[in-house]
Amino acid sequence: MSFLHPCYNWLYTQAQDAVLNVLAAGPIPKHVAFVMDGNRRYARRKQAKVQQGHSDGFLALRRMLEICLKLGVRCVTAYAFSIENFKRSPEEVDALMNLAEEKLLELCQHGELLEQYGVRLNVLGKKELFPERVQIAARKAEEMTRQNDRAILNLCMPYTSRDEIATAIESTINDALVEDRPRASISEKDIDDHLMTTMPLDVLIRTSGVKRLSDFLLWQCCEDTQIQFTDTYWPDFGLWDFVPILLDYQRKVWTRTSLHVL
Structure with a gap:
């Protein structure tokens, strides 16, 4: 909205905050996850380079993170880069690595949003596959927010x-062997304790019209997880796309509560 006159920007912000205050009066999911899909198609539609689509996608992540934090969402998890993405063209992979390093370092230098809301940043995945420079940036960003404990951002x-x-599973078995426990005693909880993120998932949102999970948080998706698909490309995703999803979540929570009362 930066292209608007400052007065209109102020009015838009006030209207957005009013909507968030109304929504926050109802039940709010503790854990929201995003499959940030559609960056490349967004760029093609704009006749821009693919790198621009990914860059605008990071802006969308910041936008949605702030919205979630204002609502009181405890944890936001975003699918930023799949292991499978290393199979893309070297040019696109290099551009994504540069962008990841740039944005992680930017968080270190200008982390006001994370500090304001007490957000701890976790970079989850096989980080050893990243170039050393990206690994260093990830460690630096994680360390900078290590003491924050009011909210979580998982990248x-x-x-x-x-x-x-x-x-x-491998870590669970290794621990069982060290403790000399029989393998038969390994439970779902043991595996759950060794996952990268253990908070139950309330809402999973995938943008761009594609309807699949693409190997994301499969264990964390429980029977109560609400999976939402939207046709909006990720860089365009914002509050007005999120509102109907949140209202649907609240309606289903109220319905379950009513059934339990009966």
Whole structure:
């Protein structure tokens, strides 16, 4: 909205905050996850370079993070880079690595939003697959927010759920062997304790009209997880796309509560 006159920007912000205050009066999900899909198609539609689509996608993430934090969402998890994305063209992978390093370092230098809301940043995934410079930036950003404990931002990169589950099972077995426990005693909770993120998932949103999970948070998706698909490309996703999703969540929570009362 920066292209608007400052007065209109102020009015828009006031209107947005009023909507958020109304929504916050109802039940709010504790954990919201985003599959940030559609950056490349967004760029093609704009006749721009793919890198511009990914860059605008990071702006959308900041926008949605602030909205979620204002609502009181405890944890936001974003699928930023799949392990499978390394199979893309070298040019696009290099551009994504540069963007990841740039945005992580930007968080370190200008982390006002994370500090304001007490957000702890976690970079989840097989980070050893990243170039050393990106690993350093990730560690620096994580360390900068280590003491924050009011909210969580999980950036999953490079990540797949199958790798997360396989790693958790391997760690569980190794711990059981060290403790000399029989393998038969390994439970779902043991595996859950070794996952990268253990908070139950309330709402999973995928943008761009594609209707699949793409190997994201498969273990964390429980029977109460509401999976929402929207046709909006991720860089365009904002409050007015989020409102009907949140209202649907609140309606279903109230319905479940009413059934339990009966």
